[in-house]
Each structure stands twice: as structure tokens, then as C-alpha cells.
Amino acid sequence: MFSADLIKNKSTITTEIIAGTSSFLATSYIIVVNPSVLSQAGMPFSGVLTATVLVCFFSSLMMGWYAKNPVLVAPGMGLNAFFTFSAVIGMKVPWPVALGAVFWSGIFFLLLSAFNIRTYIVRAIPRPLRYAIAAGIGLFITLIGFVNAGFIVHNPATIVGIGKLQPALLTFLAGLLFTAILVTRQIKGAILIGIVFTTLAALPLGRWWAMGTPPLITWKGIFAAPDFSLLFKLDLIHSLQWSVVPVIFAFVFTDMFDSLSTLVGLSEAANLLDEKGEPRNIKRALITDAMATTIAGLVGSSPGTAYIESAVGIKEGGRTGLTAITGALLFLPFLFLAPLLSVVPAIATAPALVLVGVFMVQPVTKINWTQLDEAIPAFLAMVIIPFSYSITQGIIWGFLSWTAIKLIIGKKKDISLALYIIDAFAILALVLE
Numbered sequence: 001m002f003s004a005d006l007i008k009n010k011s012t013i014t015t016e017i018i019a020g021t022s023s024f025l026a027t028s029y030i031i032v033v034n035p036s037v038l039s040q041a042g043m044p045f046s047g048v049l050t051a052t053v054l055v056c057f058f059s060s061l062m063m064g065w066y067a068k069n070p071v072l073v074a075p076g077m078g079l080n081a082f083f084t085f086s087a088v089i090g091m092k093v094p095w096p097v098a099l100g101a102v103f104w105s106g107i108f109f110l111l112l113s114a115f116n117i118r119t120y121i122v123r124a125i126p127r128p129l130r131y132a133i134a135a136g137i138g139l140f141i142t143l144i145g146f147v148n149a150g151f152i153v154h155n156p157a158t159i160v161g162i163g164k165l166q167p168a169l170l171t172f173l174a175g176l177l178f179t180a181i182l183v184t185r186q187i188k189g190a191i192l193i194g195i196v197f198t199t200l201a202a203l204p205l206g207r208w209w210a211m212g213t214p215p216l217i218t219w220k221g222i223f224a225a226p227d228f229s230l231l232f233k234l235d236l237i238h239s240l241q242w243s244v245v246p247v248i249f250a251f252v253f254t255d256m257f258d259s260l261s262t263l264v265g266l267s268e269a270a271n272l273l274d275e276k277g278e279p280r281n282i283k284r285a286l287i288t289d290a291m292a293t294t295i296a297g298l299v300g301s302s303p304g305t306a307y308i309e310s311a312v313g314i315k316e317g318g319r320t321g322l323t324a325i326t327g328a329l330l331f332l333p334f335l336f337l338a339p340l341l342s343v344v345p346a347i348a349t350a351p352a353l354v355l356v357g358v359f360m361v362q363p364v365t366k367i368n369w370t371q372l373d374e375a376i377p378a379f380l381a382m383v384i385i386p387f388s389y390s391i392t393q394g395i396i397w398g399f400l401s402w403t404a405i406k407l408i409i410g411k412k413k414d415i416s417l418a419l420y421i422i423d424a425f426a427i428l429a430l431v432l433e
Helices: 003-008 014-029 030-041 045-065 079-090 095-114 117-124 127-150 167-184 190-202 241-269 284-299 310-317 321-331 334-343 346-360 360-365 372-388 391-408 419-433
Strands: 073-075 152-153 159-160 305-306
Touching: 003 073, 014 190, 014 310, 014 346, 014 372, 030 045, 030 073, 030 079, 030 095, 030 334, 045 073, 045 321, 045 334, 073 190, 073 284, 079 095, 079 190, 095 117, 095 241, 095 284, 095 391, 117 419, 127 152, 127 167, 127 372, 127 391, 152 334, 159 334, 167 190, 167 346, 190 241, 190 346, 241 284, 241 305, 241 310, 241 334, 241 346, 241 360, 241 372, 241 391, 241 419, 284 305, 310 321, 346 360, 346 372, 372 391, 391 419
Parallel strands: none
Antiparallel strands: 073 305, 152 159
């Protein structure tokens, strides 16, 4: 069924499998990180781990099979933090009720997507903002890679600073240089080879020559039985109380714009566009994203969303749904093999994330920087994403500044009705934050 897509996109099965594997390795950290966040809400770590794998598998499979896009779907970072620290701990919402809120937000997404409302929202995003969002996400991914590697660290005096040249950081830099050379020479599977190379280079850390540094790679065994204790533990009735509505709204708004911006950014960067210049199969992709959130509530996780780390696989040449299907299938064994992920440290995937930024910022050249009424909102969207560590905040201020500037200088025709509606939700989100 994928042969026509492969021919149309000038890709091959080998390329798609390598791309899917690369995206999986860049995304696989969520299998352990998501449980570590949600367990602080009182949920069992092993139960959330199983739920996380289920969300990743079913949602990514649907994205590949149904939406035919090379994008992996997994529980969103930021959304899991809101679930734990804002909803459960901050607002005292019991976690079963919070899971119910996740489910209902997914149903609301599904209705918005099925009736094409979310598609209209995508089309309402001005093109300069689309290009800026793609570039901002690229900078964001690069920043994540640098932070994961310890290259960029917190500095009280200057907010951020450069980490000390310790063995782990030197290993990252070696992996970055090695991967960059492979990418520059257009070696097939360069990013995947780079991840493997950096993992092997990290093996001695804390053991042979790291001067007392704790080991980055710890062997935790091979097998771990899945824990289905969170399956269908959501509270559907109490999650519809008025006091929980702000939680549902927060999930709806944040997940919607995270997924929209990710899909738009990846589509613009990789030219995954239809004949009208819109992100291809956008309606199906958004329905998939909605189903990911609905499934998450049912199995016991925070909302699922399209993952920006999918850019790693797209940079490897992934252009069809086979990339996402490969990633989905690689998630499934980790229902039983989760401890194996400890073999791939953060510094091994960090070079891939850093280099993906080069690929993602390319659309910024399409912005007319001399037309300041469009360049300024685009610039704000682009830089606020990495500076605030939030895709949503970049989107919000990009939209609001675009509307404000256009209104004040008398260019109302450049603002669609859908954009006014988006602005209203953006302001509401800022007020409720």
C-alpha cells in the first residue's frame, strides 16, 4: 500500500526504516521520562510506563497508516508537567479525574478535527508565521539537544552559560562532530550511525577515564513485565465538574497549538505540502492527534501529541507513513524491554537534535524581512519558542503581535475571522495561566 507513496516522495523502504528508527531513538526517552513526571502525581511508575508505550504505539501507527505522515506521536512534555504539577498537585484534582479531563479534551479535539475546524485554524495561520514557527521549533530542538548534553547550563549571573568541558560533554562534542561530518557527506543513515557511535563512546564514562563521574549508561536488565493497572482508571463523571473545566481547556488549548505548530513546522521544513501549499493530510493528522489524547486518558497517561523529534527521521529522508509505522513498531517491544533504553544516554541523541535545527530553520529564508509588519511578529514567534521553552508561548505572541500591528497600521484585510478567534483563545489562555 505504500509503494505509490514511496514513488511519489522519491523514497525507499530502507530509507523509511532508517528514518523511523532514528525518530524512535530521538523520541524513546519519553518511555522513561513520562512515568518519572506522572508518578509524582501518585500514579504507579510501571503503570504509566506501560500506558506511555501504548499511546506511542497506537498513535504513531495511526499517524503512519491513516494520516500517512512520517511523524511520531507520544505523550507531550509540558502537558505531563501541567497534568502533575498544576492539575493534580496545584489544583488538588485527583489523578483519575485528571485522566478523565484528558479523555474529554481528546473528544473535544476529535469534534474540532472531524468538522474541519482545526483545519480552518491551520489555514488561518499567516505564511510568515508558519515559516517562523518552523524555524523556532528548530531552535527549540537544538536548545533541547544542548541542554540534554550539558553544553548549555543554567547560570545565575547570565541566565544561561556553557557547561564545563568534562568527559560527558567532550563525548557529546565528539559525537556532534562525527555526526555533522556524516551528514555533510550525505552518508545514508548518518544520524542513526551518529547515535550508535556516541552511545559506544559513552560506555566508558564513570568507569575507565571519567575521573569519578557517575556512569551515564547503567545496565538495568532486559525484561520488565507490563503493568496494566491504570487501564480504564479514569473518572469520566467527576471530570465533567465545573471546577475541572479549566483543566480540560488547558489541555485543549496547549495540545491543539503544540500539535498544529509541530505539524505545520515539520511540513514547511520538509516540504510535506499538498497541491494548495497546506500541510498534507492535515485533517487526518489532526484526527490522529485527537485520538492520541483520547487513548491517553483511557490507558492512563497525559495527552499525546505530534513530536518535534520526528524531525530527526525526516532529516534522514523519511517522507511517508512507513517512517511512523516503523517507529510505532519499535515502541511495542518496550512493553517488556523498557530497561534496555538505559543503554542510550541523552548525550547520544543530543547531536541529532542539535543538527536537526539546521534543517528546521531553512524556511526562515522565505520570510520577507524588509516588510516589518510581518517580519516583527514572525521574529517574535521564532525567538520566543526557544527563549520561553514553550512552542505554545511562541505561537500565542506571534499571533497577537501580528493582529495588533496589522490593526494599528490599517491592514485589517490581512486578518481572517479565524485568526481573531485564535487570538481570543490565546488571550484567555494567558489570563488563565
